[in-house]
Amino acid sequence: MFKDLKxxxxxxxxxxxxxxxxxxxxxxxxxxxxxxxxxxxxxxxxFAALFGGTPTQxxxxxxxxxxxxxxxxxxIVNANNGDLEKALPLILIVFFVxxxxxxxxxxxxxxxxxxxxxxxxxxxxxxGIGFIxxxxxxxxxxxxxxxGVISSLKAVPHAVxxxxxxxxxMAIATIAIIYGFxxxxxxxxxxxxxxxxxxxxxxxxxSKDSYRIIGDIPTGFPKPNLAMFSTFSxxxxxxxxxxxxxxALLGMIDSLLTSVVADNMTNTKHNSNRELIGQGIxxxxxxxxxxxxxxxxxxxxxxxIDAGGKTKISGMIAGLLLLVVLMLLGPLAAxxxxxxxxxxxxxxxxxxxxxxxxxxxxxxPLKDVLVMLLVLTLTVFWDLIFAVAIGVAVSYxxxxxxxxxxxxxxxxx
Numbered sequence: 001m002f003k004d005l006k007x008x009x010x011x012x013x014x015x016x017x018x019x020x021x022x023x024x025x026x027x028x029x030x031x032x033x034x035x036x037x038x039x040x041x042x043x044x045x046x047f048a049a050l051f052g053g054t055p056t057q058x059x060x061x062x063x064x065x066x067x068x069x070x071x072x073x074x075x076i077v078n079a080n081n082g083d084l085e086k087a088l089p090l091i092l093i094v095f096f097v098x099x100x101x102x103x104x105x106x107x108x109x110x111x112x113x114x115x116x117x118x119x120x121x122x123x124x125x126x127x128g129i130g131f132i133x134x135x136x137x138x139x140x141x142x143x144x145x146x147x148g149v150i151s152s153l154k155a156v157p158h159a160v161x162x163x164x165x166x167x168x169x170m171a172i173a174t175i176a177i178i179y180g181f182x183x184x185x186x187x188x189x190x191x192x193x194x195x196x197x198x199x200x201x202x203x204x205x206x207s208k209d210s211y212r213i214i215g216d217i218p219t220g221f222p223k224p225n226l227a228m229f230s231t232f233s234x235x236x237x238x239x240x241x242x243x244x245x246x247x248a249l250l251g252m253i254d255s256l257l258t259s260v261v262a263d264n265m266t267n268t269k270h271n272s273n274r275e276l277i278g279q280g281i282x283x284x285x286x287x288x289x290x291x292x293x294x295x296x297x298x299x300x301x302x303x304x305i306d307a308g309g310k311t312k313i314s315g316m317i318a319g320l321l322l323l324v325v326l327m328l329l330g331p332l333a334a335x336x337x338x339x340x341x342x343x344x345x346x347x348x349x350x351x352x353x354x355x356x357x358x359x360x361x362x363x364x365p366l367k368d369v370l371v372m373l374l375v376l377t378l379t380v381f382w383d384l385i386f387a388v389a390i391g392v393a394v395s396y397x398x399x400x401x402x403x404x405x406x407x408x409x410x411x412x413x
Contacts, residue, residue, distance in 0.1 A: 004310040011309020012317025014189075015058045015300045019045070019318060020325060021195040022300075022348065024214065024333065025341040026061035029136065030292045031073040031084075032091070034214045034333065034341075035326075037061050039222050040291030042322045044282035048296070049315025052278025053271030054259040058300035058315050059282060063352045064125075064254050065247065065293045067132045068384055069095070072243045074148055088290075089228040094240045094247070095287035096228065101248035102280030111272030114256040121391035122257065123354040124372035128379025128387065130353030133345055135380070140342035143167035143211075149380060166210045167339035174198050174343025189303075191344055198343075199336045212338040219330035221323075222289040246385040248280070251295040253388065255279050258296035265305050299351070367398045 019041050027037020041060035048059035073091055080087040105111065132149055139146040139155045143164025146152045174194045181190035202211060259270040275296070283293045304314050325333070361369050371394055378387035 004308075005313065007308025007310050008314040009317060011056075011304040011307040012314040013321055014307040015304040015309065015314065016045075016318035016321030017192055018189045018303050019058065019060050019297070019300050020322060021191045021341070021344055022297075023061055023322065024336065025344045025348070026063070026066040027292060028214065028338065028341050029133075029345060030061075030066050030069045031077070032069075032088075032290075032292060033217075034336075035217045035330075036290055036292045037066075038217070038291075038322060038326055038333075039289050040286045040294050042222075042319050042326065043286035043289055043291055044279070044294040044319075045322065046282070046316050046319030047285050048255075048275075048278045048282035048294075049312045049319065050278070051274075051281045052312065052315075053274030053276075054255075054262050054296065054301075055268070055270075055311050056262045056266055056301060056305050056309050056314060057255070057259060057270075057275070057296045058304045058309075058318050059255070059279065059294055059296050060300065060318075061292050061294040062254055062297050063133055063348055064129045064250055064384065065295050067129055068243075068247055068250055069292050070136070071148060072240065072247070075243075076240065089225065089231050090236055090240070092225055092228040092287045092290065093232060093237055094244050095291075095293050096284050097237075097241075097244040098247035098251070098293055099280045099282070099284030099287060101245055102251055102283060103277050104280075105248060105252055106273040106276030106278075106280060109273045111252065111256060111276045114253065114260075114272065117253065117388070117392060118371070118395040120368045120371040121375050121388055121395055122253075123357045124375030124391060125253075125379055125384070125388055127353045127358060127372070128376040128384070130349045130351075131376070131380050133349030133352065137342050137345045137349065140338065141168060141171040141346065143339065164211070166206060167212070167337070167342075170198050170202060170211065170337055170339035171343040171346070174340050175346055178344070178347045191347070195336065195340055195344065198340050202337050202340075203335055214334050214336045214338060214341070217326070217330040217334045220327060222291075222326075224288050225290050228288070246383070247283075247293050249385050249388075251279055251283065251293060252276055255296035258298045258301050261298055262296075262301050262305065265302065266310070371395045371398070 023037040023041035024034040027034040044059045076091050077084050077087045135149050136146050136152045139152055139159040142159035144159040177194035178190045181193050375387050375391035
């Protein structure tokens with residue numbers, strides 16, 4: 001394992017650097033704050049790598065998992081009269097149980113089912129996630145607080161009419177740097193460059209009253225939130241069992257799709273069920289320490305492999321690097337403008353979408369387009385897991401109809 005230590009060290013450090021701004025952004029988007037994103041990236045990154053079945057996989061908060069977490073957090077906070085502190089133990093229990101379900105999925109070997117999800121369903125699902133991120137960031141880009149998809153759409157007219165020009169400029173500058181710097185070099189993550197450049201510029205050139213910042217990020221090793229166990233009530237938790245299962249299933253899909261990407265890049269074969277167990281352990285431990293759920297992250301995994309990562313040590317190093325950042329640089333990270341994170345999330349939303357399939361819809365079979373658009377719409381406006389389930393059912397229904405039609409034609413002949 002240690003013979004590839006140099007490559008693992010470079011891969012882990014590089015992936016950790018890429019993960020930092022995304023972890024902060026996903027934490028803020030979830031509604032639990034930047035520190036929750038960082039905690040999730042640390043514990044999921046380390047333990048999913050240690051116990052998982054994909055040696056080069058880098059795990060942490062991802063766009064799909066954050067989209068579901070956002071809905072769950074909002075629902076539980078609303079049920080507690082808007083009191084986040086009161087709602088937090090129940091939120092973390094939901095995240096914790098989602099991890100336990102993932103472990104169960106691995107034990108009963110559910111990971112092998114991923115290969116039966118049609119490509120059109122995956123395409124519609126990923127594009128739907130991208131649209132969710134974009135819609136929920138529109139108010140933030142204009143300098144206003146965002147919520148879920150519907151509330152964000154309702155907030156757009158007010159946000160546009162009452163634009164905060166300082167925050168809008170910072171968000172646009174962040175987006176421009178992320179895309180522009182990639183044309184210069186890929187040696188340094190453009191997301192990190194944008195984060196540092198715009199944040200430093202804002203700190204030294206602007207009044208702190210003119211823009212919102214991330215806010216307090218506790219320093220030191222995260223403390224376990226034991227209140228989630230001591231205050232546990234099954235009657236309070238039971239309405240959110242489906243939410244926990246949804247997070248577990250989504251994490252399974254998200255992680256194993258990334259595992260396939262890693263396999264293709266390294267000419268290896270991952271262990272799907274072991275990967276699920278590792279992801280479940282990581283998510284459960286992250287929840288205990290107040291972290292948001294995550295999964296295998298495609299971009300970070302690709303970065304790790306390209307930089308030389310070959311074993312699970314690379315993922316563990318990425319998690320440890322983020323822990324060092326938390327321990328030493330928490331007060332500095334707290335000064336990052338929220339508009340910068342909004343700009344980062346806009347680029348993440350665009351990156352998650354299957355742009356190629358959306359552009360070539362007119363060239364694809366009508367049945368494939370219908371399935372993709374159905375899954376996309378249901379993902380954005382209803383439920384992510386039901387969107388995938390319905391998409392799979394409709395897709396295989398078309399296959400069955402085609403098969404029956406083909407047999408009928410042969411019998412007639």
